Amino acid sequence: MRFVLIGLDGLRPELVTPARMPALSRLMAEGCVLGRQSASFPTETYVNLPTLVTGARPSGHGMVANFFLDPRVDARERFEGFDIAKIEKATAAYDGRLYTTPTLGEMLAADGRRLKVLSANSAGSVRLKQPVTLLDALCLSVHQPAASFPVAEVQAIIDRVGPPPAPKSYPDIIGGRWMTDAFLAAIAPDLPDVTILWYGEPDNAYHIFGIGSDTALDAMRAVDDEIARLVAWWQAEGRDRDVQLVVVSDHAHITxxxxxxxxxxxxxxxxxxxxxxxxxxxxxxxxxxxxxxxxxxxxxxxxxxxxxxxxxxxxxxxxxxxxxxxxxxxxxxxxxxxxxxxxxxxxxxxxxxxxxxxxxxxxxxxxxxxxxxxxxxxxxxxxxxxxxxxxxxxxxxLHPAEIRSLAVFAGSAFRAGAVVDTATGMADIVPTLLALTGQAGRIAAAPHGGRPVWEAMADPAAAARLNRIDPAAIADAVARPDTxxxxxxxxxxxxxxxxxxxxxxxxxxxxxxxx
CATH class of the missing domain: 3.30.1360 (Gyrase A; domain 2)
Incomplete structure (x- = not known):
């Protein structure tokens, strides 16, 4: 079983309609939607990306804001999540551990598996999805390939697809298209265990032009075109290879x-x-x-x-x-x-x-x-x-409209045409993937760590047995209402x-x- 995780930065879920985003709307109707999905606080990208890739809240991983001052790192300059140099400086100050809990890349590597990340937003946000540079994992920043690794693998992708667009344009429609091209041409033929494809839209357009602006709506349609291409590949060949699709947004927006x-x-x-x-x-x-x-x-x-x-x-x-x-x-x-x-x-x-x-x-x-x-x-x-x-x-x-985020699962491992109405969050995505591959023991403990969303699985009992967990205990947990x-x-x-x-x-x- 392999996973392709598609990130739509900043997407406000209530704006997803068949007219604006037909491909995503169809996937939501056919797959399993987490109806009470929430972002971690602060509801910011450089907090929620670490939450996604560690399966832990900020209290577990340590990225407590997009920007924060830590005198142990620098007495005068704040940490800024978009800045590769500041990420590397903080990593060195923290004895090589930017996060205080393992990343998805590390958890996969410990089991002989591999992660590949391609991302079209800031170079820093790409690095935050895979901050361990010596790990055997791909980390490709569409707009700053020089900050990507491993160098030879990155260059091989560029040689095959052509140079990525530079400088970045707003909205970043071209960068998203190049990333999809790179996935289909260079990643899909030999998929790793987990691939993350992170699109910077519609977040860029929301911030610059406004949430309901014509430009923002155009950016949503453009990124939906990329989802359509990915779903077409999945339906033609990925699903037969037991590939599961996951679509998430890290937070939403208000004005x-x-x-x-x-x-x-x-x-x-x-x-x-x-x-x-x-x-x-x-x-x-x-x-x-x-x-x-x-x-x-x-x-x-x-x-x-x-x-x-x-x-x-x-x-x-x-x-x-x-x-x-x-x-x-x-x-x-x-x-x-x-x-x-x-x-x-x-x-x-x-x-x-x-x-x-x-x-x-x-x-x-x-x-x-x-x-x-x-x-x-x-x-x-x-x-x-x-x-x-x-x-x-x-x-x-913490306005409800910015907390609520999107999460959709599609594939043989998940319920079809379902909506999960229990509370879930960004920290629960990776634990769900780990549980489906028998790695639930790597999940950080509560209250810092997330949990597998058993309610979304087509066969939660089988997943429980794979992780040596009593299926009856899982059934009881699923039936229990939220408080x-x-x-x-x-x-x-x-x-x-x-x-x-x-x-x-x-x-x-x-x-x-x-x-």
């Missing part, structure tokens, strides 16, 4: 409406603010719709003062801090069994959203969002603190709420908001 200057507001509140702490500032701020900050000397009292100032601002939607109490051995199912508040009064414990890791910032915040419709009538708008401009797509927070939780905390006039679904000791956040 940003107005920029605020959070650094200026913090300075007005009496703090010194910089991009780092090396020159003695009170706060090192990583701004954004979803942002984070460190405080000088990691001082708890200073962090509490900063959090109090944030919660006084009308523009702040949610605030998270470190844990106030030791972790429970299991995720409590009843809200009254949970200590929702973080170590700072009024904030949420960052464990509730899966980002409690030594690399996590002192405070993580989300600017205010709402259910207000944007200029295209799509629900979900927010404030922002970035240079993208008003009226375009953004992601990172719904709504948690609140706050101080003064600031109150925030968090909605979660609990399944198999794993929490899936479905919404977060300021009340």
């Amino acid at each position: 940003q409406t107005r920029r605020i200057d959070l650094a200026a507001q913090l300075r007005h509140a009496g703090f010194t603010v910089d991009r780092h702490l090396a020159d003695g500032a009170d706060i090192a701020l990583v701004p954004g719709y979803c942002g984070n900050l460190l405080v000088r000397d990691r001082a708890p009292a200073l962090a509490a003062h900063v959090a109090a100032a944030l919660m006084e601002m009308d523009e702040i939607g949610m605030v998270f801090s470190g844990p106030a109490a030791p972790a429970a051995p299991r995720v409590p199912r009843r809200p009254e069994g949970i200590v929702a508040e973080g170590i700072i009064p009024g904030t949420f414990d960052r464990r509730l959203v899966g980002i409690d890791h030594p690399r996590a910032a002192d405070l993580v915040f989300i600017l205010r969002n709402s259910d207000q419709a944007d200029q295209w009538g799509l629900a979900g708008t927010c404030l922002h603190d970035n240079s993208l401009g008003d009226g375009v797509g953004i992601n990172g927070g 719904i939780q709504t948690l609140t905390t706050g101080t003064g006039r600031f109150t925030q709420s968090l909605d979660r679904l609990i399944r198999d000791d794993r929490a899936h956040v479905t919404a977060g908001r300021r009340l």
Whole structure:
């Protein structure tokens, strides 16, 4: 059994219709759709790609934001997930382990199997799908082949298909087409155990032109054309070779409406603010719709003062801090069994959203969002603190429209024409593939690790026996309903709420908001 995993960066699932994306719509109708699929928080690409390829949440793998400052790596420069040089610098600082849990490439290699990754978004995001450069795995960046490896294999693909497009255009229709060409000509004839094909659209178009813009819709149609080509290959020959198709998006988008200057507001509140702490500032701020900050000397009292100032601002939607109490051995199912508040009064414990890791910032915040419709009538708008401009797509927070993501399975291993209505997330995709090949023992444990989605499998009992798991236990787990939780905390006039679904000791956040 082999797998081809197709990634559609940033795709907002509700926009998938037969008119806009006929090939994907047909595949969804014929395959198995995860109807409650969610992105990991922060709902950002450079968080969710590591979540995908490790089968673990950020609390397990350590990529806690698209951008974050870790003085152990660099006292002045933040980690940025699109930057190969910064990824390599962080890897060296972490003694060669960028992630604190094994990657899919490593797990496959340990069993004598192989991964190939082709990706048309940033070179950094390609590397984040396979960061171990010495592993026997292909990592091909369409737009930066010089950052790809192994060099000889990359060159052989280019020799066969022709040079990839450079520089990248927006929307990146040509890059996606070249990647499909490369797969069909150079990868499909001799498939590895797992192939990842990651398309940068429609994320690029959403960010630059807006979610409902004509350009974004054109980008969706273009990437659907590539899916049609891949499905045609699969139906002609891949399915007979026991190839399973998986289609996912890493997050969705809402529309940003107005920029605020959070650094200026913090300075007005009496703090010194910089991009780092090396020159003695009170706060090192990583701004954004979803942002984070460190405080000088990691001082708890200073962090509490900063959090109090944030919660006084009308523009702040949610605030998270470190844990106030030791972790429970299991995720409590009843809200009254949970200590929702973080170590700072009024904030949420960052464990509730899966980002409690030594690399996590002192405070993580989300600017205010709402259910207000944007200029295209799509629900979900927010404030922002970035240079993208008003009226375009953004992601990172906990509005339901940006959390919900796409996941579709198709092939002999999966139920046909089905919708799974239990809670699933990005961390569950790889565990499902591993379980189908008898490697469930490699999955990270709860609450950090994901779980196999037995509910999506055509024969979960057979998969259970393959992994030496009692099929009756799996049947009981599948039949068990999700537990719904709504948690609140706050101080003064600031109150925030968090909605979660609990399944198999794993929490899936479905919404977060300021009340």
